[in-house]
Amino acid sequence: MGIVIKGTGMYVPDRILTNADLEKMVETSDEWITTRTGIKERHIADREIATSDLACEAAKRALEMAGVEPGELDLITVATVTPDKMFPNTAALVQRKLGAGNCPCFDLEAACSGLLYSLEVAHSILSAKKNYKKALVIGAEKLSSIVDWTDRSTCVLFGDGAGAAVITLDENSRYAFDCGADGNTEVLYCPKFYHNTNPFAASLPEQPEQQVKMEGRAVYSFAVQALSGSIRRVADQVGGYPEHYICHQANARILQAAAKQLKEPMEKFFLDIAKYGNTSAASIAIALDDCVRSGAVKRGESVMLSGFGGGLSYGTAYFTF
Numbered sequence: 001m002g003i004v005i006k007g008t009g010m011y012v013p014d015r016i017l018t019n020a021d022l023e024k025m026v027e028t029s030d031e032w033i034t035t036r037t038g039i040k041e042r043h044i045a046d047r048e049i050a051t052s053d054l055a056c057e058a059a060k061r062a063l064e065m066a067g068v069e070p071g072e073l074d075l076i077t078v079a080t081v082t083p084d085k086m087f088p089n090t091a092a093l094v095q096r097k098l099g100a101g102n103c104p105c106f107d108l109e110a111a112c113s114g115l116l117y118s119l120e121v122a123h124s125i126l127s128a129k130k131n132y133k134k135a136l137v138i139g140a141e142k143l144s145s146i147v148d149w150t151d152r153s154t155c156v157l158f159g160d161g162a163g164a165a166v167i168t169l170d171e172n173s174r175y176a177f178d179c180g181a182d183g184n185t186e187v188l189y190c191p192k193f194y195h196n197t198n199p200f201a202a203s204l205p206e207q208p209e210q211q212v213k214m215e216g217r218a219v220y221s222f223a224v225q226a227l228s229g230s231i232r233r234v235a236d237q238v239g240g241y242p243e244h245y246i247c248h249q250a251n252a253r254i255l256q257a258a259a260k261q262l263k264e265p266m267e268k269f270f271l272d273i274a275k276y277g278n279t280s281a282a283s284i285a286i287a288l289d290d291c292v293r294s295g296a297v298k299r300g301e302s303v304m305l306s307g308f309g310g311g312l313s314y315g316t317a318y319f320t321f
Contacts, residue, residue: 002173009061012043038252042159042277054162055140074132079114112309114281115139139281159277163285179315226314248307
């Protein structure tokens, strides 16, 4: 049983942080950032804006395109590494803001691969629960809250935003999926975001910094191999490569290297990283909405969504739009 994406939506904060702005904050340059990443600017949320706010706005636009009312939803998932709270989950907050009734809702954390993992989970739940017809899958991040703005190797990469998709099942549609993880917690991570106050502990550690840590070269090497390998495995399942690739927007050079390994033309790989930077779990959903609304992807065309992230995790999904 395949999937049909009935509607997509995305939302980014109004405030834009350009490479020129970053030149005033850390020792970097527009030329350095652009050459090594492909990023020109990113959107940054104000302190008062929460991840659930970003998610809710993207969801409204996806529901509007799909012609679906919030109360018709049977499932809501939010992929994020920057939830509003420890609990309740961000999806529950989105459910309340949308007025989506009492459908099940939960968060999923697989870093930048989170949207892909969520898509597979939603597909599985819709397949198992025959009375479930419509799922809202969201990727949303407020990465500005966990970035070290004095670290020039990471602060130039990340932005805030959210993307969403309304999906249903269709027996006439094709669907294939691949995912996995490397279990490497040393090269891309963020310490826990709560402080252990257990009075029974022998000694309590100091509260850790809540900031992203990354070994760029190691992540680059993993990403190229994981991306190309996962795409090949899905291509084997469906008997060929798609018309379009919509991949996690982390670094333009990673996608160029993966395309070269796959011997696929770079023209098939959508890029919007210049406008948004790396928005983690929101990245693929934002790019998908860009493709749909611009007409770059049309009904009946084949698409692969593919990404990688902390974990180290990766995933690829194939479907006909």
